[in-house]
Amino acid sequence: MRAMVKDTVWRLASSLFLVQFGLLYTSICLPILVLDRYGTVTDLAYAFGARIIPSVLMAPVAARMLTQWDARKLAAVSSVLMAAVTGVLPFAEDFVVFTLLLAAVGITSSVAVAGRMAVRGRVAAAADPVRVNSIVVGAQRVAMLTAPLAAGTTTSAANVALGFLLEAVLLVASSVLLLRLPVPAPPAADPSGARGPSGLLGAVKTYANIVLRPSLAVGPATLSTYGYMIYLGLRQVLLPLYLIDALGRPVSALGFVYTASAIGGIAGAVAARSLSPRRGFIGVFVWCTVIEAVMFSTLFLKENLVWLLVVFLVSGFLEAAATAIFFVIVQTELGNDEQGVFFSFFVPQCELFIGFGVLLAGAFAGVDLLYSLGGTSLVVLLVPLLLFTLPRRRTAQQT
Known part of the structure; x- marks a missing residue:
């Protein structure tokens, strides 16, 4: 039993590491792509806004979906959809199409993140919450150390599309790891009686x-x-x-x-x-x-x-x-x-x-x-x- 819990924790941490690595990698690629293709800082601001604002507006919908879906499957499906959009993002020449794709990334990301957080809570509840979160945070900090270094040494305007394709692949891989986690138990009743x-x-x-x-x-x-x-x-x-x-x-x-x-x-x-x-x-x-x-x-x-x-x-x-x-x-x-x-x-x-x-x-x-x-x-x-x-x-x- 202990070995299974340990395997679950590390599988979760690996999944979140892949997500974090890809996100940090493309956070360096995105400004390079926008400034090289469209040329202005204003366009870069619009690009960031196109991703963030839909994810904020999507929050109530994501919260509602989590009460009706298995969090693992919700996170995995939305991550795969996000991967599909991210993969085609650098091939959008028109800025309007580009911003619409970024909005789609924001929407799918909002649902995926909410699902991953719910899974993380279930895994922590089944193990030691402090240990689980220290492992996950450590994995994410390793990504913070390695992803910018990798992106900074390999990315240029000529090959920036590869960074987005890399994130797409990592999102799919993280989804596979999530789906291989044990099926979570039904949610326990809230001790406060809240529904x-x-x-x-x-x-x-x-x-x-x-x-x-x-x-x-x-x-x-x-x-x-x-x-x-x-x-x-x-x-x-x-x-x-x-x-x-x-x-x-x-x-x-x-x-x-x-x-x-x-x-x-x-x-x-x-x-x-x-x-x-x-x-x-x-x-x-x-x-x-x-x-x-x-x-x-x-x-x-x-x-x-x-x-x-x-x-x-x-x-x-x-x-x-x-x-x-x-x-x-x-x-x-x-x-x-x-x-x-x-x-x-x-x-x-x-x-x-x-x-x-x-x-x-x-x-x-x-x-x-x-x-x-x-x-x-x-x-x-x-x-x-x-x-x-x-x-x-x-x-x-x-x-």
Whole structure:
């Protein structure tokens, strides 16, 4: 029995590694393709929007589908459909057709991600949630280390189509691994007595209730994660400028920075299990977030590439540990139906907040970059956490 559970966990982790590797690979290919073929940054913005917005709008539908379909089959079928669209994407010459295909990718991705998250929750429930999530997060951090390196050394405008074909193949392979997982048991009854959403509006209400429910740690953890997504968007714009203007380094130094972050992430995923204290997972999540925010705030105190690498190494460790713990919090506090609803909304909204961070970065690009990168990171990481953690603590004290 233990061997079967172990095999299931590693098969799930391998499936998610393939998905993450392909996604990160084409995240480098997409700007190359758009800028080479269509030529403007505006077109690139439209391309990103065409993928993200439909996935956000699709969230209630994906949540509803999860209550009616086997999550494995739903994730596998939608991943295969996504693979088919991704494979033909680079061969669309007309930009309108290209954006419509990206919208189709966003729609199928929304359903596929929700299905994978539901499967992940079932596997974690059947095993040790901390161990399962530390393995999965570790596999994804390995992809974060290897995929950009592979794409950066092999991709050019001449062969960029191969990157999309690679993602298509990896999506199909990940679907095969998902379908080979043991058939999940029927969802256990929600301990709170709540039932799954009764419609699209019901899915929206369920998600809002999950995030705003004061008795759950999911709410503050979710809002803190949204703040982190804003920070990631800010970082995409401000970090290259910080390297050039503040440190006098070429943009290519980003490779060293993200490598440090990925290495720290792998270590953080491995250590996640031992980072879970007796007082509860939310305490570790809060401390990881606070320390990470403080680390980033030191960037405006010290103009040094070595220190920047240290900050990203440590923050990568903390972010991976916090990510593993975040999933444990969701999986232990929510029933199966609620998990499906939650992740259907949560994942596309994370992409939306990253986009908001990119837009927000424009307001800070003209300010001293030391204060922009360090100070805004501190604010967007800590404010959401404080706003939702403090009221929750007061509610707990009153009860």
